[in-house]
Amino acid sequence: MKRVTGIGGIFFQARDAKALRAWYQQHLGIDVQDWGGSAFRGADGDLTTWNISPAGNDSYAPSAAPFMINYRVDDLDALLDALRDEGCHVIGSEASVYGKFGWVLDPEGNKVELWEPPDDV
DSSP states (O other): OOOOEEEEEEEEEETTHHHHHHHHHHHHHOOOOSSSEEEEEESSEEEEEEEEEETTOTTTTTOOOOOEEEEEEEEEEHHHHHHHTTEEEEEEEEEEEEEEEEEEEETSSSSEEEOOTTTTO
16 A cells, blocks of 8 residues: 655744745745645646644644644555554544545654545646
8 A cells, every 4th residue: 555645735834924925925936825825736737735824723733833744645544544553643534625634643743634635636
């Protein structure tokens, strides 16, 4: 079974999210959208999401880290089963129009997001 096949997204919090987004837009040319981030389409067609959110929200809980990496996977259910069998701390999963998502904590307590994209992405 393949495990991680790529990076699906990079998400981080900032004390002044609006100003930091503006800095990335002005100095690095990132096309920051109204939702606070941007989506990059790679040469292989894969989509990578980049987002800055305001600090202090609990979207990365139970991790205390101000970031979360989203990894693309081929078969989320099988991977979550394997991680549970290996003794990893799987903290949940859900499905939406954006695909299937699952979360696991790494040994240092960082929340890791696993994403199985829908067929049309």
